Amino acid sequence: MEYLSFELPIKDLMDQLQTCSLVGEESGVDVKLACSQIEDKILEKKKEIYENLNPWQRVQLSRHPDRPYTIDYINGMVDKGSFLELHGDRNFADDPAMIGGLATLDGQKVMIIGTQKGRTTKERQYRRFGMPNPEGYRKALRLMKLAEKFKIPVVTLVDTPGAYPGLEAEERGQGEAIARNIFEMVQLKTPIFTYIIGEGASGGALGIGVGNKVYMLENTWYTVIAPESCSSILWRNWDHKEDAANALNLTPKDALREKFIDGIVEEPLGGAQYDPEVAYLNLKQSILQNIKAFSKFSGQELETQRQEKFIAMGQFKG
Numbered sequence: 001m002e003y004l005s006f007e008l009p010i011k012d013l014m015d016q017l018q019t020c021s022l023v024g025e026e027s028g029v030d031v032k033l034a035c036s037q038i039e040d041k042i043l044e045k046k047k048e049i050y051e052n053l054n055p056w057q058r059v060q061l062s063r064h065p066d067r068p069y070t071i072d073y074i075n076g077m078v079d080k081g082s083f084l085e086l087h088g089d090r091n092f093a094d095d096p097a098m099i100g101g102l103a104t105l106d107g108q109k110v111m112i113i114g115t116q117k118g119r120t121t122k123e124r125q126y127r128r129f130g131m132p133n134p135e136g137y138r139k140a141l142r143l144m145k146l147a148e149k150f151k152i153p154v155v156t157l158v159d160t161p162g163a164y165p166g167l168e169a170e171e172r173g174q175g176e177a178i179a180r181n182i183f184e185m186v187q188l189k190t191p192i193f194t195y196i197i198g199e200g201a202s203g204g205a206l207g208i209g210v211g212n213k214v215y216m217l218e219n220t221w222y223t224v225i226a227p228e229s230c231s232s233i234l235w236r237n238w239d240h241k242e243d244a245a246n247a248l249n250l251t252p253k254d255a256l257r258e259k260f261i262d263g264i265v266e267e268p269l270g271g272a273q274y275d276p277e278v279a280y281l282n283l284k285q286s287i288l289q290n291i292k293a294f295s296k297f298s299g300q301e302l303e304t305q306r307q308e309k310f311i312a313m314g315q316f317k318g
Helices: 005-027 032-050 057-061 068-079 121-130 134-149 167-171 172-185 202-206 227-234 241-247 251-258 276-294 299-312
Strands: 098-107 107-115 154-160 191-202 213-217 221-223 263-265
Touching: 005 032, 005 057, 057 191, 057 221, 057 227, 068 098, 068 154, 068 263, 068 276, 098 134, 098 251, 098 276, 107 134, 134 154, 134 172, 134 191, 154 202, 167 172, 172 202, 191 202, 191 276, 202 213, 213 241, 213 251, 213 276, 221 251, 263 276
Parallel strands: 107 154, 154 191, 191 213, 191 221, 213 263
Antiparallel strands: 098 107
16 A cells, blocks of 8 residues: 555554554564554544545545546446447547446446546556547447447546646647537447546536536545646646645545535545545446436436536626
8 A cells, every 4th residue: 555645653553553463473472452452543534634634635635646547436436347348439549548348237237438537657648547549439339329329327437637738639629529529429328327436527517428427436526626636837847736726625525525426435534545446336326316317307308417416507697
């Protein structure tokens, strides 16, 4: 387990617990009571830290190197062996930063689409740190249209610092690809459920984020721009990223208060990386509940509900 700067007090206690257990094994002395006291201290410290996170710490936690990514959630949620990944946009190429395919959740067919980061340096370069090219968004749209044809619910998992900003992406129509996805998603006649599982930044997130229901996991963020980029625009450097994070109202509680999302999916104390299986189960239960709730609606009703949901966000009262 890697620890962030504000998690170091937890690391110190974990080291003490490991030492306590080791001493007991080597000496044969009963250290259960001592170890139990340290475990209690660890729990108290976790509650103290994680229940009082500021927005910038929440951003850091969403980027934790041990945090589950889209593929991890897919493998942890779907019925064993049921995920069939589909590739390519039928126009230019396949994009490894955007993955998707058919699967079943407790026998329920779904089309799962999501942005994918990498863990090793080589994989991060291959996945472009979860920043899709235009062909990634076009692949996602192709899969959504396929799901619509066969009346299969769509689940999108968002974890991206934004769409890829490279020259080749702009040459192939990055802005048009994202705009086309938004245009088509508001008209899709099959239910769409969006979950922010890590970072949710800018149009890169919105390109697969127009859902009948939109949720954020507890330790994620969702806003128009990353705090570092906001700081570089306003202050010409990254030194004010914490101030930017505070001003952007990017936490799940902020988004829920402003009615940008419909709910928050609970994570294990400290984040999904502490107990991924619990995180998978919580997300899976939310997906299945939403599929059941929206199964009674017609295609036209699904389209209308989705459009009205996002139109309402643009209302202005003078």
